[in-house]
Amino acid sequence: MSIRLNPYFVFNGNTREALDFYAKALRGNVVGIMTFGDMPENPSHPLTDEMKNLVMHAQLKVGDTDLMFSDTFPGTAHQAEGDTVQIAIHPSEEAEAWEIFNALADGGQVVMPLQKTDWSPLYGIVKDRFGVTFQVNVPGEE
Structure with missing residues (x-):
């Protein structure tokens, strides 16, 4: 059996800033960015223009490791920070x-x-x- 693990960072509206920071600090390459606005519209859950620009998923390649990123969906609780994982x-x-x-x-x-x-x-x-x-x-x- 083979298992791969990778860190997944969740930010509160500043994922693009964090992604740029980590790409420079860790000499990584951004593989892709998908926003909430890139998804098909759902009339039951309309998005504001601000919500559409938030990052739903991004990937940064650092060496052989994939780091993944997302903004919290607006209205979803976000724990500011913690040291349970380093x-x-x-x-x-x-x-x-x-x-x-x-x-x-x-x-x-x-x-x-x-x-x-x-x-x-x-x-x-x-x-x-x-x-x-x-x-x-x-x-x-x-």
């Missing part, structure tokens, strides 16, 4: 770790600065400006 990134080079960490920290909060640890030559934790927490970890020698 994203771990494992760049192979220290210079790359610094670039990614600094890009994610722009407008965010450094929780633990990048530093040498018992398990890694360079490890740190950063919460980005969208409230998502990332662990950046350069793998140690085996």
